[in-house]
Amino acid sequence: MRFETSTIKDIAKALGLSTSTVSRALRDRYEISEETKKLVLAYAEKVNYRANPIARSLKERRSYSIGIIVSEIANNFFSQVINGIESIAYDRDYHVIISQSHESYKQEKLNVEHLASRSIDGLLIALSSETQDIDYLRDLYAKGLPIVFFDRVPEDFETHKVIANNFKGSFDATEHLILSGKRVIAHLTNSETLSNTKERLAGYKAALSKYHIEFKPELVKYCQHGGMHSAELEQAVKELLPLKPDGIFISSDRLTTGCILALKNTNPEVAHKIAIAGFTNSNLVELFSPSLTSVKQPAFEIGQVATELLISMIEAKRPITEFETRVLDTELVRMKKNLGNRFL
Amino acid sequence: MRFETSTIKDIAKALGLSTSTVSRALRDRYEISEETKKLVLAYAEKVNYRANPIARSLKERRSYSIGIIVSEIANNFFSQVINGIESIAYDRDYHVIISQSHESYKQEKLNVEHLASRSIDGLLIALSSETQDIDYLRDLYAKGLPIVFFDRVPEDFETHKVIANNFKGSFDATEHLILSGKRVIAHLTNSETLSNTKERLAGYKAALSKYHIEFKPELVKYCQHGGMHSAELEQAVKELLPLKPDGIFISSDRLTTGCILALKNTNPEVAHKIAIAGFTNSNLVELFSPSLTSVKQPAFEIGQVATELLISMIEAKRPITEFETRVLDTELVRMKKNLGNRFL
DNA sequence: AACGTTTTTGGGAACGTTTGCACACTTTTT
DNA sequence: AAAAAGTGTGCAAACGTTCCCAAAAACGTT
Incomplete structure (x- = not known):
């Protein structure tokens, strides 16, 4: 947004501290004295300070956001998966960006690459029905982008996967x-x-x-x-x-x-x-x-599990070598006899 | 993403130019000599250079992304609206971030504020059914965040609105x-x-x-x-x-x-x-x-129109004073007689 | 040949953060 | 009493861009 918001610098100036001290107080980092911490926190609260996530992303080279690719959000299965994803992501302070492939390989690739350039920290993806060639995903994965597949998963890709039984x-x-x-x-x-x-x-x-x-x-x-x-x-x-x-x-x-x-x-x-x-x-x-x-399908749970796995990959200290494929049970909802096919 | 990608600096170093020159060549800005421009473009292509949108956002203080708030993406009306929004946004090089309020005022407010802090350039919102108090939106609007309402619009808020008839x-x-x-x-x-x-x-x-x-x-x-x-x-x-x-x-x-x-x-x-x-x-x-x-409802069109209006606000050189409320016609789909209520 | 113009390029600050390092001051240890 | 360890703070660089300003190069004019 173009409008002015208070920054760490403003706080530092107002309080006669350095930006580093303010930053540390805000992030509850290092041993900063209780006193200054309180002071900073109180002032930040007063001026309604919000950290600029863009600046943080740039510095930390990560965005605290995860990308999602589904074919259609209008599909109930996928929207339920997304709800599951959100439920976990928001808890862990991640933010999600949803993209639709509309079952098109081209669109899928475009979206993934767009998301990757937006510095997502990880990707949750259900492949489009057109997709055959996933080399573009391999490239990103090799470069360090954590990926978890769900629902439609490739066979020969070593990473976490979550599917229904x-x-x-x-x-x-x-x-x-x-x-x-x-x-x-x-x-x-x-x-x-x-x-x-x-x-x-x-x-x-x-x-x-x-x-x-x-x-x-x-x-x-x-x-x-x-x-x-x-x-x-x-x-x-x-x-x-x-x-x-x-x-x-x-x-x-x-x-x-x-x-x-x-x-x-x-x-x-x-x-x-x-x-x-x-x-x-x-x-x-x-x-x-x-x-x-x-x-x-246990759509909500699929979303939750996939997100947990993805976040564990993102936050892993060392490269992961053991991957799992979680299989969640489906539920058979029988046609109700009394409301059934009255025309038979 | 944590992995290395080539930056403007890398290109500059490789070509023995300054970052400013490279930036200008890439953005087709200013009068840069055809020659260097070609050189830079070719090299950028070769190393598959992608501009870092985060850095750009930080510098330009805008993100080329627009926020969307709907109650539920699982709702067909809203998912169609979103498709309409995307169809325009992507054409104009904007990127969309979707959030769900689940008809909760609290959630809505939280999401909007989250989006705002993520430096969205504008907001498209259909209010939650719980929402009464839109002062928080007024604040953001007053600070300069362009907002367009659709579907569920407040009466006393001077901005563009798009609704069905x-x-x-x-x-x-x-x-x-x-x-x-x-x-x-x-x-x-x-x-x-x-x-x-x-x-x-x-x-x-x-x-x-x-x-x-x-x-x-x-x-x-x-x-x-x-x-x-x-x-x-x-x-x-x-x-x-x-x-x-x-x-x-x-x-x-x-x-x-x-x-x-x-x-x-x-x-x-x-x-x-x-x-x-x-x-x-x-x-x-x-x-x-x-x-x-x-x-x-003409959901897709509602999304399109709302997005066009929003982008026009975002890109407006001077403050807008004339606002419009677009009303789009609905379509009545009559129950088919032959497949109708056979039970009557 | 000296000057003015125009075109092209580079230097460097800025956007708002985080963080390694250094420094000053206190406290503890020997 | 001096050395060591611990605590709290600030300086400054860095992340990858963009863009103002100035410098350099190229060209034209007198």
Whole structure:
């Protein structure tokens, strides 16, 4: 801001002290005499002194802020993650800067580089569905930028990662469809390259296998853009319907809502005849029709854990060599029978 | 970031120039000889030089970033506004910092002050539903911080404001309910103190009056916390139902979804018998059951316009004395008949 | 050849902090 | 009583920029 605020210099001058003394008193550093400390603190309070974080950042070469990259803040999963992140960050006096990749690799890279140049102390990132090449992240990481991945994590990158138990979540959802009598279960999922796509596919397969249902590759549809384009979804639905699925298991938030919409828009007559189970953190699922069984990820906790890990990296005295991948359990929210698909 | 990047000094040393020359070449400032400019630019490119925005901020006493305060990013209306803001800001080389008030006055104030201390160049804010006292904003404004309000705007604050045409939106929605035969139309709305609460109430009243329906104060319920607490909504619904409304007009995004949920949870048997029209920017309305007629605000455009106004204030050479309040039209999305309330 | 102009460059202060070092003063130890 | 240790403070440099001011170089004019 351009307007004048009091600085350490002003305080020093007013009190007849040196800036160093004032700085130390303010930061409760070194043994400064109780007396001067009180004096300084009282005066600072009086003039409503706020340290200039910019100057501090410049001097300390760190900004006490952490960058977040998600594909869309409008996605409930991500906004809940962000709330989790904030809850920890603010407690630890960090400040967060949120950026959206809109599932675009180019945008993601641009944002990350922008954040890096803004001197963020660390980065929390869920890769975009387009992202294949993460060399730009490796470079930054090699230069010393702590990075923690969450939700969509790369396989070959040695750092902390936080994910939901995708395998189990998918297994549970698929099993739930099977147990409610479905036999032709399609799987609509994200870009094949994403880590969680693979894990979720595995869970789906495992459930099929447990109940001796043959896995059919043609029942699996991948959406490269994570459902950002409705055309993509409508195409997938169009290709799926001729195979007469009686259930669909969908593997991401955006795809789940997008798919139901596409189904309703293109084939309203069958929309209510297919049982749907999908990953979603929407707090509005109860309002949906057709209703669905949802796999809810512990989004808030994912954000918290990721932030704790990131801050531990940032504040680590020595380089970290042991990394962990935290896996948090999902929750299966079954379709309520009494409010369920009344059209079946 | 703690890791080394090349600075202007490094370039100067490498090229045998002074930092001032390098700075000028880089910024295309002053008359610098074409030759040196090219030399510097080429070298900067080679070493992948990035100007340190922190240092620049400190020197120039501005940060090229603008702060945003909304109640919740998880709210579709706000996330769309943010997308609009970003679309303009990034074009103009500003960078945005998003903060959430979670409808809490305390949190809002804290966040604003935090942003201000981070040297934001301007502030875009939608007040929390709790906020009554905006003196802290007046202070900052008086000190020179440009502020533009959107969505929830104070009455007595001379600056640019951007809002939806709340009166007309409400009028249209209420009229729509009336035209579909409803006569006992309740109104569920936000905190009485919010600007848009008043405008929306007025639109509701005007529509009733046009069709000679008596306005009954007991049919209007205010939610102090904007629907952040489900108890608040359930209470409102509980009080409303004995009055046997056949329609409800709801005046905000969160309240709309929250109210339908509360209705379904507490009185599922009547949920489908009441026609609902409400403000919401959810892109999932088509999935809702009971379905509803929605008033959609031009959220993206609101964000764009607000940002343009803010940047014009920031970059203004002389103090601005003429302020405008931009009013953007809403869109009424009628409940689709064929997918409608099949339960009626 | 001497001077004035214009163009290009460099020196150095400033933005608001933090912090290593040195210094002065007190207190403790020998 | 002198040396050692401890305590509180100030000086000044540094972080990476920008920009005022002055100096130097290049050129034109008389």
